[in-house]
Amino acid sequence: MAQLIELLRQMGAAVFDNGYLVRLLAVCTPLLLAAMGLVIARRSGVFFLAAEGVMTFSGMAAYFADALVCRALLAGAEQGSAEYEQLMARGARVGWMVGLLVGMIAGMLLAMLFALFLLRFKTDELLAGVVFNIFALSVSGMCLHLFDREDLLVSSAQVGALPVLSIPSLAQVPVLGGLLGSTGWLTYFSLLVPPAVFYLLNCTDFGLRLRAAEENPAALIGTGWSVQRTQLYGMLFAGGAVSLAGVAIALMPPQPVYTLQPNGAGYLAFAAVWASGGGILKSCVSVLLLGIVDACTDVWQGLSVPSGLISALLYAAALAGLWLHAHNLKRRGKVRLQMQQQIALGEEFPDRKKRWFRGGLRGKRKS
Amino acid sequence: MNKKIRKIPLPVLWRVAAGLMAIVVCFLMICLFEKQRADSLYTFFIAPLSSVSALTGLVSYITPMLFVALGCTVVFQCRRYNLALIASFLLSACLVSIFLLQGDEKPVWYLVPAALIIGTTVGAVVTAIPGLMALRRRVNITLSSLLLSYFVLQLSSFLLEHSLRDPNAAEGASFEIPQRLWLPRILPGTELRLGVLFAAAALGLLYLLLYRSRIGYGIRAVGASESMSAYVGLSWSGVAMAAQLLAGALAGFGGAVEMMGIQTRYVWNGxxxxxxxxGILAALLADSNPLRAVLCCLFYGYLHQGAALLQAQTGFPTEVSLFAGTVSILFYFALCADLIPLPINGKRAVKSDAAVEKTEKKEGEVG
Incomplete structure (x- = not known):
């Protein structure tokens, strides 16, 4: 009993530690970026199941482009010498830029290829998505072994991580100081992405066309626009966001680790978006909830808690989210059906307040 | 010669072209990344077919793959893209390994059939979860099954770490399963075990079930059109669940067979x-036909065996076979869309298009 209490205390201490917040921001960054890409894809009517593959592919391209730059710079330098350290620092400064660029281009190319199969070849979106994901897994495994044939599951290449945005004046603040000193700039950038996606979808003509491609394709065609072309442009944005998520995972500061063990971040983001019905705010909340569980799995690694089981909890949480969303949809469908029956029978149309009072939470709160 | 080729149905030509594409991809990868090209090409392409033992090894390797492929053909024919078959295979293999290792003192006549039954049951139960989620709440079956696969992957890694891991084995493998618990050999001096006969029996029974029985007709009818099958009085939900249970049972059986003589240890750590x-790729290339799936499994097994031999010789990554497999499937999808005409059937495609135009014109005139 005492051991259990001690374990719970340690788990609580790990969660309330400053490192937990840093970890939370780190795991939420790729999930949020991928979720925003998937929101765009969903609102344009594309089932972008290949997002996991695009993330894997872009991450692989970014990591090994970065590693190639570092290897080229370090060629001939003796390990441990001052020159080696100097070249290593230069590699860290340049490598991530090349990695970011190559990763983005590679990921977007794969997303465009997926769009080609989906929109032009009319391949089944589920099957094409699965094949693209297996394709990306195989390519990443091949690149890892071809880069260094002695590596088994984890790459031993030296790469430069995405730079950390440190704000010296805020470094002395008790809680925020540690947080602001060890978070990558991509995290701050990812916080700007949801408002940008909201603006794109709701305040621009292009966003209107994107939404019409899903909600009313006939109207889009009637106004002279091509549905497929609109969806293709939407996939370009979605592919960009998802590729950036892949790069964020592969070059995560402080020390990037590339492993062949899949983490399924693309599917988690997919589940977050689908469990939120494609809404931006709800997707962000879902991502935060998944991030809270994911960060727990990381900070509890050192404790005597079965880490494999806790990692499995993350996917169970995503499945539970999908189930609850579907349950909610079914309940709403039942309410709508009851209303239609009442209208058909000529009964009094239930007013909004009464409806909320009968079935909804808001009515209970008011009462 | 050209006339003879023209008599071959187009889908067969497309499959052959896809297979050739896979071989070309492997050839190019080896030529690009291997120094001793001639030796490597011989090892990759000739060695898997050079001796009786190599051939029987190939047949033995594809046995579990065939079970997964057969399961996929059932769910794909029913148009339920339940990919929890991967999870069924994985969890079944893991639990069967635990059962065999922990019950080592019990008699063989009890352990072997019990292990097969456990594998089959576990496989069916795992596949039933996304099936039920889709049936009860209309959760997207592909997404939920993929998330479930990741859940099972983490769970099986946890089980490996806590119940199976051999501290002396490299790469986090389990203890070796005792030889007395392997399935018996059917030909002395070869790697062919009883599992091959089970696979052949499963193939025959599944073919009869799908094409010569009422339930098979139901599965294909539900895949073709749910509303039509409901109209003719079929319980489409029951048929779909039965198909998924059957597929899961087949994949689970494959997992059990894999651990009883083909893999000596459980090795999938993460x-x-x-x-x-x-198995999934083979079912896709076979267009969900069980008989064609055997040939596709043989082809992919051949590629994988070649890659495994080459890896043992030079360290070249085995992932090249999976990479070539996915490229072949994508090429096949593109050919199915009739957008990449083969040089052989180019004239025929033009001719058939012209014929279609003619008939359309005639119909227009009559109308």
């Missing part, structure tokens, strides 16, 4: 088994 992925 990675998905490539044999299950090849």
């Amino acid at each position: 990675v998905f088994p490539s044999v299950a992925m090849f």
Whole structure:
């Protein structure tokens, strides 16, 4: 009993530690970026199941482009010498830029290829998505072994991580100081992405066309626009966001680790978006909830808690989210059906307040 | 010669072209990244077919793959893209390994059939979860099954760490399963075991079930059109669940067979088994036909065996076979869309298009 209490205390201490917040921001960054890409894809009517593959592919391209730059710079330098350290620092400064660029281009190319199969070849979106994901897994495994044939599951290449945005004046603040000193700039950038996606979808003509491609394709065609072309442009944005998520995972500061063990971040983001019905705010909340569980799995690694089981909890949480969303949809469908029956029978149309009072939470709160 | 080729149905030509594409991809990869090209090409392409033992090894390797492929053909024919078959295979293999290792003192006549039954049951139960989620709440079956696969991957890694891991084995493998618990050999001096006969029996029974029985007709009818099958009085939900249970049972049986003589240890620590992925690819290339799936499994098994031999010789990554497999499937999808005409059937495609135009004109005139 005492051991259990001690374990719970340690788990609580790990969660309330400053490192937990840093970890939370780190795991939420790729999930949020991928979720925003998937929101765009969903609102344009594309089932972008290949997002996991695009993330894997872009991450692989970014990591090994970065590693190639570092290897080229370090060629001939003796390990441990001052020159080696100097070249290593230069590699860290340049490598991530090349990695970011190559990763983005590679990921977007794969997303465009997926769009080609989906929109032009009319391949089944589920099957094409699965094949693209297996394709990306195989390519990443091949690149890892071809880069260094002695590596088994984890790459031993030296790469430069995405730079950390440190704000010296805020470094002395008790809680925020540690947080602001060890978070990558991509995290701050990812916080700007949801408002940008909201603006794109709701305040621009292009966003209107994107939404019409899903909600009313006939109207889009009637106004002279091509549905497929609109969806293709939407996939370009979605592919960009998802590729950036892949790069964020592969070059995560402080020390990037590339492993062949899949983490399924693309599917988690997919589940977050689908469990939120494609809404931006709800997707962000879902991502935060998944991030809270994911960060727990990381900070509890050192404790005597079965880490494999806790990692499995993350996917169970995503499945539970999908189930609850579907349950909610079914309940709403039942309410709508009851209303239609009442209208058909000529009964009094239930007013909004009464409806909320009968079935909804808001009515209970008011009462 | 050209006339003879023209008599071959187009889908067969497309499959052959896809297979050739896979071989070309492997050839190019070896030529690009291997120094001793001639030796490597011989090892990759000739060695898997050079001796009786190599051939029987190939047949033995594809046995579990065939079970997964057969399961995929059932769910794909029913148009339920339930990919929890990977999870079924993985969890079944893991639990069967635990059962065999922990019950080592019990008699063989009890352990072997019990292990097969456990594998089959576990496989069916795992596949039933996304099936039920889709049936009860209309959760997207592909997404939920993929998330479930990741859940099972983490769970099986946890089980490996806590119940199976051999501290002396490299790469986090389990203890070796005792030889007395392997399935018996059917031909002395070869690697062919009883599992091959089970696979042949499963193939025959599944073919009869799908094409010569009422339930098979139901499965294909539900895949063709749910509303039509409901109209003719079929319980489409029951048929779909039965198909998924059957597929899961087949994949689970494959997992059990894999651990009883083909793999001596449980080795999938945090990675998905490539044999299950090849099974999915084989079902896709076979267009969900069980008989064609055998040939596709043989082809992918041949590529994988070649890659494994080459890896043992020079360290070249085995992932090249999976990469070539996915490229072949994508090429096949593109050919099915009739957008990449083969040089052989180019004239025929033009001719058929012209014929279609003629008939349309005639119909227009009559109308």
